[in-house]
Amino acid sequence: MSITDYLHFVSGAKTLEELWHTHVLKMADYGFDRLIYGYTRFKTENSLGDPDDFVILTNHSQDYINGFLHQGMYRHAPMLDWAIENEGARSWEWNQKMYAEGMLTPKAEQVLAFNQKMHMTAGYTISFFSASKRYKGAISLGGKIGAEQAELDKVWDEHGEDIILMNNVVHLKILTLPYEPPNRSLTSRQLEALEWVGDGKTTQDIALLMGLTSATVEKHLRLARISLSVETTAQAVLKAALQNQMYVVET
Structure with missing residues (x-):
């Protein structure tokens, strides 16, 4: 698939699953076959x-996911630290340079040791531009x-700009697609109630529009708040909107 054909596919992708599957295959063409994409809209200082x-997308083995993600090693990963403070692309040679200069914390060195054990020693990290300090993706x-690493650096010298372009387009596409975090799914009724709240309707209005009692509408909104781990309905509307769960056209 040419880059042009690939970008046409990405622009028309309807689900995260089809987008991610094809992106993994495309990056493997350049020698990068183990990917982790991460994005947050709730970053603070x-x-x-x-x-x-x-939003986490990856094709890594479960062993790697358990150590790096579930056990929280990502919090101390040198390349993630770099990505949080920068934009653009960086070779993992930077890891070894920081290590050689004694610039890494003991926990960061543990991450490098874990990556060494899992044969994750050569690669690149791309940090995406964001107009908001609350958002960060890499x-x-x-x-x-x-x-x-020297082998991958040669590939990057020849194709790096194309790889950055493709990953940026995929990142922008991901931002438009619905993403349902694990254990935080909303029912169709909960989403409908939140959508009406987003449209400025009162509980009484929503009850009439949905053919329910006001008490039942309040129940749907309360359960939506619980599912989204927020305190207010306004926060629930915002979070559901940020996850592209509201006003979604069925595919």
Whole structure:
């Protein structure tokens, strides 16, 4: 698939599943076959937000996911630290340079040791531009097992600009697609009630529009707040909207 054909596919993708599957295959053409994409809309000065609110896409093994993500090693990953403070692309050679200069914390060194064990030693990280300080997205492009960084650097010298372009377009596409975090699904009734709230309707209005009692509408809104782990209905509307769960056209 040419880059033009690929970008046409990305622009027309309807689901995260089809988008991610094809992107993984495309990056493998360049020698990057283990990917982690991460995005948060709830970043603060001291936190990336609740991990349950992250958009995470990856094709890594479960062993790697358990260590790097579920056990929280990502919080101390040198390349993630770099991505949070920067934009653009960086070779993982930076890891070794920081290590050689004694610039890494003990926990960051543990991450490097874990990556060494899992054969994640060569690759690139792309940090995406965001117009909001609350938003941050990045993707880790891990080279195939046995690949040397110098080998990937040569690939990047020839195709780096195209790879950055494709990943940026995929990132922008992901922002438009619905994403339902694990264990935070909303029922169709809960979503409908939130959509009416977003349209400025009162509980009494919504009850009439949905053919329900006001008490039942309040129940749907309360359960939506619980599912989204927020305190107010306004926060629920905002979070559901940010996750592109509201006003979605059925595919």
